Amino acid sequence: MKASSKNKQSISLKQFLSRPEITMTFVLIIFCLALTLASDVFATPQNILNILRQIAVYAILGIGEAYIIITGGIDLSVGSLVGWSACVGGVVAEWGWSPGMVLIAMLVAGIIPGIINGILVAWVGLPPFIATLGMLNIAYGGALMITKGFPIRYRGTWLHQFGGGYIGIVPISVIVTIVLVIIGYVIAEHTIFGRNIYALGNSEKAAKLSGIKTDYVKIMTYAITGLLAGVCAVIQVGLLGTADASLGQGAELDVIAAVVIGGISMSGGEGNIFGVLVGAMIMGVLRNAFVLLAVSGYAQIVALGVVVVIAVAVDSLRRKKATV
Amino acid sequence: MKTKKKWIAMMLAAVLGVSTIMAGCSSGGGDTQTTGVDSSTDATAETTETTETAEAAETADFVPAAEIEVPEGKRLAVLPVDQVADETVRIAVVGMNTNTFDLYVYEGVEYATQVLADRNCVVDFISIKEHNITEYESNIRSCMVAGYDAICCNGFGEQLQDIISECTANGVPVFIFNNPAGESESDSEALSFWGQSGFEGGKALGELAVEELGGEGKYAIITGNFSLSGHEARRLGFRSVMDEYEGMELVGEYENNDLYETAYELTTNLITANPDISCIYVTAGGPGGAAQAIEDAGLSGEIVMVCHDWMPDTMPFVESGVISGVLDQEPFTQGYAPVIDAFNYLVGGITPEKVNLIEGQIATPENIDEVYVAE
Numbered sequence: 124m125k126a127s128s129k130n131k132q133s134i135s136l137k138q139f140l141s142r143p144e145i146t147m148t149f150v151l152i153i154f155c156l157a158l159t160l161a162s163d164v165f166a167t168p169q170n171i172l173n174i175l176r177q178i179a180v181y182a183i184l185g186i187g188e189a190y191i192i193i194t195g196g197i198d199l200s201v202g203s204l205v206g207w208s209a210c211v212g213g214v215v216a217e218w219g220w221s222p223g224m225v226l227i228a229m230l231v232a233g234i235i236p237g238i239i240n241g242i243l244v245a246w247v248g249l250p251p252f253i254a255t256l257g258m259l260n261i262a263y264g265g266a267l268m269i270t271k272g273f274p275i276r277y278r279g280t281w282l283h284q285f286g287g288g289y290i291g292i293v294p295i296s297v298i299v300t301i302v303l304v305i306i307g308y309v310i311a312e313h314t315i316f317g318r319n320i321y322a323l324g325n326s327e328k329a330a331k332l333s334g335i336k337t338d339y340v341k342i343m344t345y346a347i348t349g350l351l352a353g354v355c356a357v358i359q360v361g362l363l364g365t366a367d368a369s370l371g372q373g374a375e376l377d378v379i380a381a382v383v384i385g386g387i388s389m390s391g392g393e394g395n396i397f398g399v400l401v402g403a404m405i406m407g408v409l410r411n412a413f414v415l416l417a418v419s420g421y422a423q424i425v426a427l428g429v430v431v432v433i434a435v436a437v438d439s440l441r442r443k444k445a446t447v
Numbered sequence: 448m449k450t451k452k453k454w455i456a457m458m459l460a461a462v463l464g465v466s467t468i469m470a471g472c473s474s475g476g477g478d479t480q481t482t483g484v485d486s487s488t489d490a491t492a493e494t495t496e497t498t499e500t501a502e503a504a505e506t507a508d509f510v511p512a513a514e515i516e517v518p519e520g521k522r523l524a525v526l527p528v529d530q531v532a533d534e535t536v537r538i539a540v541v542g543m544n545t546n547t548f549d550l551y552v553y554e555g556v557e558y559a560t561q562v563l564a565d566r567n568c569v570v571d572f573i574s575i576k577e578h579n580i581t582e583y584e585s586n587i588r589s590c591m592v593a594g595y596d597a598i599c600c601n602g603f604g605e606q607l608q609d610i611i612s613e614c615t616a617n618g619v620p621v622f623i624f625n626n627p628a629g630e631s632e633s634d635s636e637a638l639s640f641w642g643q644s645g646f647e648g649g650k651a652l653g654e655l656a657v658e659e660l661g662g663e664g665k666y667a668i669i670t671g672n673f674s675l676s677g678h679e680a681r682r683l684g685f686r687s688v689m690d691e692y693e694g695m696e697l698v699g700e701y702e703n704n705d706l707y708e709t710a711y712e713l714t715t716n717l718i719t720a721n722p723d724i725s726c727i728y729v730t731a732g733g734p735g736g737a738a739q740a741i742e743d744a745g746l747s748g749e750i751v752m753v754c755h756d757w758m759p760d761t762m763p764f765v766e767s768g769v770i771s772g773v774l775d776q777e778p779f780t781q782g783y784a785p786v787i788d789a790f791n792y793l794v795g796g797i798t799p800e801k802v803n804l805i806e807g808q809i810a811t812p813e814n815i816d817e818v819y820v821a822e
Contacts, residue, residue, distance in 0.1 A: 162720070170719045177712050242458060272550045274707075274735075274760050287743065359708060363739055365760060367707055369546070414716035417699040421673065424702070 143386025143441065144398030147434070151405050158408065162415040168292065170411065175297040176362075178407035180205065180355045180371070182300050184378045185385070185399035186307035187237075187348025192382055193311075193324045194341060195391030196244060196251035198348050200236065201378055203262035205371030208232040208356035210266040213275030213366025222282040229360075230353035236262055237349020241342030259375070266368035278364035286361020296358045300400075303354070308396040320344065324391030380427075381406050384434040405430070509565035518558065520820030522777075524641070524784045524803070528795035532567040538789045539590040540782075541573045541583060541600040546705070546732060547758050548778055552624070555782025556599075563790050570786055571595075578675075580606040587611075591619050597789035602628040602642070604676045608635045620792060622785035622799070625776075626677045632802040638792060639799040641784045643776040643807050645677045649684025649730065652753040655772045655809060656689075656726050659751045663694030664725030667717050671705045671731025681730040681755070698724060705732025707760070714740035718750075726751040735760030738769045757810060757819060765819075768812045775807045 139145060158165040184201045191198045211232035212225045220228065236258055243254040277283075288295040311317035319340045322330040331337050352371075359370050385402025387394030409430060413423045512526035540556050543549040553572065560570040573590060575582040583603050590598050591614050598614060600607075602623035611621045611628055615636045625642045628635035632644070656666070666689060671678040682700070689695045698721050703709040710733035717724055718740070727750060729737050734754035738761065741750050747769045754761060757775045764770040788799040808818050 164719055164722075167719075173715055173719055177715070239458065267545055272545055273547055276759065276763070363707060363711060363736060365707065365735065365739075367760075369706055370708060372706060373704065410712070411716055414699060414701065414713065415720040417720075 141441075142395065143437075144395045144401055146437070147384060147386055147398060147401045147405065151401055151408065154405065154408050154412075158412055158415065162412075165411070165415055170415075172292065172294060172297065174404070174407045174411050175300070176294045177410070178381075178403040179294075179296040179300045179358055180374060181378050181381045181406060182400050182403040183303050183351050183355050183358075184348070184374065185381045185403055186303060186396060187344070187351040188378050189307075189382050189385075189387045189394060189396055189399045190311070190320055190344040191251070191348060192379075192387050192389060193320050193391055193394050194344055195324045195327065196341065196344070197255065197379070198240065198345065199252065199255040199375050200240060200258035200262055201348060201352055202371040202374030202376075203259045203266070204233050204236055204349055204352035205355045205359060205374065206368050207236065207262035207266045208353045209360050209366040209370045210270045210275070210368055212356060212360055213277050214269050216277045216366075217275060222280040225277075225280075226282055226357060229356045230350060233349040233351070233353025233356065234346055235349065237346045237352070238342060240349070241345030244345065245338040245341040263368060263372070270366070270368055272368065274365045274367035276365050277360060282357065283361040283364065286358040286363070288361070296362065299354070299358065303351070304396060304400050307399075311396050316340070316343065321392055324393070326392075377406060380431045380434075383431065389435070402434075510562075515562055518779070521555075521558075521779045521783075524780045525787045525791070525799070527562060527566060527787050528791050528797065530566065530794050532790075532794045534567075536568045536597075536790060536793050537595045538563075538568065538570045538597045538599065538786055538793075539573055539593075539595040540570060540786060541575060541586045541590065541598065542782075543576070543578055543601075544572070544574050545576065547760070548732070548756055551778035552782035555779040555784075556786060557782075558779070559783045559786035563786070566790065566794070568790050568794075578603075580604070583607060584610050587614065587621075591617055595619060596793050597622065599624065599785040599789055602626040602635070602637065602640060605629040605634065611635045611637050620789065622788050622792075624781040624785050632804065637801075639785060639788045639801055639803060641781050641788075641803045641805065643774075643805045644684075645680025646684035646687070647804075648755065648774050648776065648807065649681035649686075649728075650688055651684075651807075651809065652681075652728060652755075652772060652774055653685040653688030655811075656685075656728065656751050656753050657692060657695070659771055660695070660725055662692045664751075665696045665698050665721055665723060666726035666728065667698050667721070667724060668700040669703050669710055669713050669727065669729045669733075669737060670700060671703065671733075673702055675731075678730045682728075685728050685730070703729075703731075703733050703736075707733040707736035710734065710736030711740045713737070715744070718744050718746065724750060726753070728752075729754040731755065734758075734770070734773075735764065738764035742767075742769050762810070762815070762819060762821070765810050765812055765815050770812075772809045772811050774809050777805045777807060780805060 164170050188198055188201060208229045212229040215228045216225045240255055240258050243249045244251050284295055285299060286296055290298065311320065319335045322335055323337050323340050327337055360366050381402035382399055383389060384405050385398030387398060509531060511529050517523050542552060544553045556572055563570060573586050575586050580603060583600060587598055587600055587610050597620050599622045603626050605628060607628040614621050621637045622639045623637040627640050628637060632640045668682055670682050701713050703713055710729060714727060714737040727737055738752060741747060741752060751771045752769065753772045754770060755774050757773055761770060761773050765773055791797040792799060810819050
């Protein structure tokens with residue numbers, strides 16, 4: 124009896140340790156230990172908080188992207204939606220709207236394209252790659268159109284605290300990130316909607332047959348991502364004091380990289396939201412390391428690509444082993 | 448299913464409606480840019496709109512060059528000949544207008560368009576979406592095929608030499624700006640180049656930085672893109688000055704892809720990694736991000752920051768002393784002058800100077816009120 128109970132515990136521990144987000148957490152810890160030895164400033168509170176602040180956008184966008192990838196989709200428009208939402212906020216701020224209304228405008232500006240993405244994927248049946256690629260261009264072009272290409276300076280309101288404010292020594296954006304990751308995890312793991320996301324990713328047919336409204340789930344995941352893009356726009360405008368169409372440009376690749384590194388499977392149905400935070404941290408620590416260790420610009424570009432490839436390769440090999 | 452279809456139809460109609468409104472709002476009455484001419488389309492290029500239509504000049508009813516108004520804060524580096532074209536002259540300008548610098552270039556193009564409108568000359572701005580060789584080459588080729596009399600474009604790099612030669616061989620002269628189409632400004636067959644030597648520009652800012660620092664200190668470079676010749680020329684020009692001083696120590700060179708937030712992130716990390724850093728040079732886009740990071744770190748005036756282009760996101764930082772020097776390269780002149788050169792060549796038979804280097808002024812906290820006119 125006791126021996127059987129012990130086997131059950133060790134199997135559980137083994138299973139726990141082999142989870143991708145746990146593996147990547149160990150990788151992150153090793154990176155951090157190595158950097159602590161290599162650089163005097165890495166482990167300082169100021170540097171750690173800088174890293175956390177810098178990864179805020181990737182982590183927050185990564186929550187939504189993770190939901191979408193778990194359902195078997197993808198969203199390439201996340202970066203452009205940040206710029207679009209920021210520019211909408213900048214434009215309405217120029218019209219004299221209050222900071223509260225500017226905040227609402229930015230969030231709504233993110234949700235609407237997200238819903239459109241979801242409808243195009245769920246109802247019209249467009250492949251997510253195509254639908255969101257189109258939205259990437261629409262959002263960026265739209266941001267350029269409404270601002271005529273000029274950045275809009277917008278600073279000095281309470282809204283800017285979300286990006287540039289502190290509680291003690293902790294940036295508010297870091298607190299927002301942690302809260303959103305926790306909420307994202309709770310939704311994914313402890314709500315019916317969250318379980319439906321995983322069910323959809325495992326098998327859309329089976330999910331439909333079991334009564335899950337798969338179209339609704341898809342649309343909601345894209346809508347949530349759009350909303351999170353609006354949140355990121357608030358943070359970026361708060362930090363930089365400017366609304367620019369180029370904000371968030373190219374971020375989609377880093378967000379997807381963070382999600383994949385964090386153990387979310389590109390084939391759908393698997394992954395843990397905390398892994399997104401770990402993935403974003405690994406990307407942030409790498410970028411920070413490049414500067415602390417004065418790594419050549421050329422090598423940095425190669426290094427980031429290598430990390431992503433290794434992370435996906437490890438995931439693929441793990442899956443292959445599991446199915447054998 | 449019917450309800451679903453109804454929702455889709457309503458949604459698409461709403462999107463179309465909003466798009467139409469946005470297009471109307473952004474046009475501002477008379478904004479007639481194209482989004483690229485496809486060489487497979489008809490030569491009349493149905494997507495092309497003229498920036499201003501010139502009336503047939505049966506009478507010499509135009510504003511003489513001597514009376515052309517000079518916009519405040521700008522200079523008219525070259526004036527059009529006092530002649531009206533016998534047949535309508537068509538000039539294409541291939542460029543971007545998706546960032547602030549390119550918008551100032553576009554202002555220069557628009558002004559040239561207005562100036563030439565009563566001289567029976569039509570100027571079309573062909574806007575491209577990305578600054579890469581494929582976009583430039585294909586759009587220049589399309590303009591050649593579409594029958595334009597002359598083409599003005601960003602010189603981009605030596606990769607453009609072949610298409611410039613082809614245009615010239617086909618009787619379509621090319622006039623370039625901003626980047627020389629080669630290692631030196633006279634390398635290509637373009638009839639004129641208007642722009643700043645990137646190397647000399649970087650060097651000028653290097654000299655300013657060295658003067659501010661007394662020849663000693665740690666510095667870093669944030670460059671737009673290692674693969675763009677213009678950015679590289681600036682970086683190397685700056686390094687050519689810094690490398691002469693043993694006391695100047697380079698702590699790193701990084702790419703920000705012209706992004707504001709990346710410049711912010713890199714600067715924050717640089718300050719953390721090197722608390723005694725004394726100089727940051729931003730070669731291209733996004734310098735406001737670096738300046739913001741310096742200000743947020745409470746190091747205004749303690750780090751010498753130098754960069755390029757008098758932009759809305761840099762000049763406030765010069766006024767407040769965060770940025771020590773910004774070198775202007777007169778984007779208005781770069782947009783305006785090649786178009787006038789093209790007209791003078793086609794109508795007046797005047798061959799322009801092949802190389803027209805813009806020295807540019809450096810705005811500093813001390814002289815900004817004298818040299819800069821805010822938009």
